[in-house]
Amino acid sequence: MTDTPALEVDDLRKTYSSGTQALQGVSLRVAPGDFFALLGPNGAGKSTLIGIISSLVNPSGGDARVFGVSIRENRSEAMKLIGLVPQEINFNQFEKPFDICVNAAGFYGIPRSIAVQRAEKYLKELRLWEKRDQPARMLSGGMKRRLMIARAMMNEPKLLILDEPTAGVDIEIRRSMWQFVTGINAAGTTVILTTHYLEEAEQLCRNIAIIDHGRIVENTTMKALLSKLDVETFVLDTSVLPESLPQVTGIKVRRMDDHTLEADMARGHDLNSLFTALTEINVTVTSMRNKANRLEELFVRLVENNNKEARA
Amino acid sequence: MSSNAALNMVALGTIVRREVMRIVRIWSQTLIPPAITSTLYFIIFGAVIGSHMGTVHGFAYMAYLAPGLVMMSVINNSYGNITSSFFGAKFQRFVEEMLVSPMPSWVILAGYIIGAMVRGLTLGVVVMLIALLFTHLHIAHPLITLTTAMLTSMVFALAGFVNAVFAKKFDDIAIIPTFVLAPLTYLGGVFFSISQIGEPWHTISLANPILYMVNGFRYGVLGISDVNIGVAYAVMLFFAVVLSAFGMWLLKRGIGMRS
Numbered sequence: 001m002t003d004t005p006a007l008e009v010d011d012l013r014k015t016y017s018s019g020t021q022a023l024q025g026v027s028l029r030v031a032p033g034d035f036f037a038l039l040g041p042n043g044a045g046k047s048t049l050i051g052i053i054s055s056l057v058n059p060s061g062g063d064a065r066v067f068g069v070s071i072r073e074n075r076s077e078a079m080k081l082i083g084l085v086p087q088e089i090n091f092n093q094f095e096k097p098f099d100i101c102v103n104a105a106g107f108y109g110i111p112r113s114i115a116v117q118r119a120e121k122y123l124k125e126l127r128l129w130e131k132r133d134q135p136a137r138m139l140s141g142g143m144k145r146r147l148m149i150a151r152a153m154m155n156e157p158k159l160l161i162l163d164e165p166t167a168g169v170d171i172e173i174r175r176s177m178w179q180f181v182t183g184i185n186a187a188g189t190t191v192i193l194t195t196h197y198l199e200e201a202e203q204l205c206r207n208i209a210i211i212d213h214g215r216i217v218e219n220t221t222m223k224a225l226l227s228k229l230d231v232e233t234f235v236l237d238t239s240v241l242p243e244s245l246p247q248v249t250g251i252k253v254r255r256m257d258d259h260t261l262e263a264d265m266a267r268g269h270d271l272n273s274l275f276t277a278l279t280e281i282n283v284t285v286t287s288m289r290n291k292a293n294r295l296e297e298l299f300v301r302l303v304e305n306n307n308k309e310a311r312a
Numbered sequence: 313m314s315s316n317a318a319l320n321m322v323a324l325g326t327i328v329r330r331e332v333m334r335i336v337r338i339w340s341q342t343l344i345p346p347a348i349t350s351t352l353y354f355i356i357f358g359a360v361i362g363s364h365m366g367t368v369h370g371f372a373y374m375a376y377l378a379p380g381l382v383m384m385s386v387i388n389n390s391y392g393n394i395t396s397s398f399f400g401a402k403f404q405r406f407v408e409e410m411l412v413s414p415m416p417s418w419v420i421l422a423g424y425i426i427g428a429m430v431r432g433l434t435l436g437v438v439v440m441l442i443a444l445l446f447t448h449l450h451i452a453h454p455l456i457t458l459t460t461a462m463l464t465s466m467v468f469a470l471a472g473f474v475n476a477v478f479a480k481k482f483d484d485i486a487i488i489p490t491f492v493l494a495p496l497t498y499l500g501g502v503f504f505s506i507s508q509i510g511e512p513w514h515t516i517s518l519a520n521p522i523l524y525m526v527n528g529f530r531y532g533v534l535g536i537s538d539v540n541i542g543v544a545y546a547v548m549l550f551f552a553v554v555l556s557a558f559g560m561w562l563l564k565r566g567i568g569m570r571s
Contacts, residue, residue, distance in 0.1 A: 016571065048571075054412045057571045076316075076414040084412050090405035094337070099330075106326025107413035109319025151409075 004068045006032045006159050006190035012062035014048050022048040024214040035185050037205035038194045045214040046194045050163050054084045083157030085148045087164045093137035097128055097147050105154040122150040142173035161192045212306045233291035234263045239284040246277035323415045324423050331427025346385055350439040353381050354446045368505050369536045378443035379530040380502035385439040390432030390465040391472035394424050395485040398476035417563035428469035436461055457532030463548040464525040470555035477568040501526045506538045521547055
């Protein structure tokens with residue numbers, strides 16, 4: 001595999017005409033083949049960064065290179081390598097999904113005969129083939145989001161950027177979308193994802209950058225970031241729980257309902273004392289899992305710290 | 313053909329195809345109303361009022377009017393097509409499909425211009441055919457007829473593009489046609505010869521670029537003109553070059569499209 005990064009952002013800056021500094025010198029690097037999360041609160045600069053990379057926003061300074069191709073010096077070549085799924089619906093609502101996909105391929109110079117084959121392939125893979133001849137405005141919200149993914153795949157990009165693709169999408173469709181995206185990532189496409197569903201990023205992404213107030217406040221591997229958590233939360237499914245729970249040294253136990261409790265414990269602390277205490281009150285543990293939204297805690301912590309620093 | 317040139321041709325063909333499909337898809341808005349309006353002009357100004365007008369430069373008023381109405385249709389439809397289509401693309405944000413693609417700016421501009429010219433010139437032919445129901449026309453200079461119609465269509469497609477780029481709401485694409493284009497067209501020699509009006513209106517009319525386009529086309533069809541045909545071409549080419557350069561600059565800077 002080549003060492004050229006899929007994306008290299010170098011001191012990227014953006015000041016809007018209103019005076020808002022959306023990006024204040026952002027630099028980051030995404031390895032080829034990566035599944036990369038770009039997280040941040042609303043207004044942090046994520047969409048501006050994605051807008052600059054995909055040439056929808058003019059940068060005020062700095063540069064970005066897509067597989068070594070500068071977006072400032074060779075925009076056309078760089079754009080050939082990118083597929084973008086934007087946050088807002090941005091296709092012609094009066095056109096049919098099939099035409100939207102075929103036209104999108106045409107804009108990349110892909111001959112119609114090939115575009116037609118690809119449209120069929122991706123509309124089928126994203127379960128939209130049956131809807132191919134309906135006006136796009138008739139599609140449901142989830143279908144519109146999937147259509148934008150199919151459209152972004154028409155040039156078979158080496159770098160796929162997904163800007164909150166699952167916002168407002170139900171869980172089943174979200175899962176089928178992730179199945180598709182993890183599939184193309186496994187086939188070699190680099191994926192950059194922004195999302196507000198942090199458990200999504202935690203499950204899917206290998207590397208992560210957190211952006212806040214136009215600056216990168218964290219850029220590391222998901223594993224390294226999660227290892228910073230000094231407290232872990234476990235969810236235990238149990239037989240019927242009594243009203244009062246046992247006190248266990250080093251473990252904070254919460255009763256969620258008659259059959260579920262959550263236990264916060266310091267990293268490295270053993271669970272034996274909790275199991276012993278539960279056994280003493282005749283509570284049986286039927287299953288146990290790690291709480292999935294660990295990233296949320298870290299995210300909130302990082303953003304809060306950054307806000308404190310910004311105020312100081 | 314180099315690889316990039318071939319890609320650009322595919323992209324250009326895609327935009328033109330999409331524009332033509334749009335014209336056909338909404339034919340009841342794009343093709344029928346202009347044809348009805350022109351027919352009414354022929355009936356009212358040509359058959360009813362025109363029968364009392366006598367001749368203009370040796371031609372029956374109906375024959376004199378026909379090239380003017382053809383050009384009015386070309387102008388209005390070239391302009392109207394691109395403003396509604398490009399502003400619609402901005403409004404629904406699907407202009408972004410093109411902005412994120414590798415297409416150079418000239419391909420986007422050329423695609424929309426050709427699309428607008430297809431509608432403008434199609435309606436020009438339709439109005440010419442309607443004219444033939446009312447009068448006999450013999451094309452005096454076919455090449456001049458064709459080139460003046462094409463250049464005029466191109467100029468107003470470009471002007472419409474500029475309007476659409478700066479428009480922020482639908483009102484903004486209605487203001488120019490209503491308050492600028494319509495008066496200039498009506499006073500641009502569509503219905504009368506400027507030799508029939510006195511000073512200062514005769515001199516003022518010479519500052520109206522549409523006068524040169526209408527008369528250039530009328531020279532092509534009838535062989536008569538109120539202005540020098542060379543000057544008419546110079547005016548059309550001047551606006552075509554200036555507006556093309558301005559349109560390219562707007563697209564490259566992303567004005568009205570990129571943040």
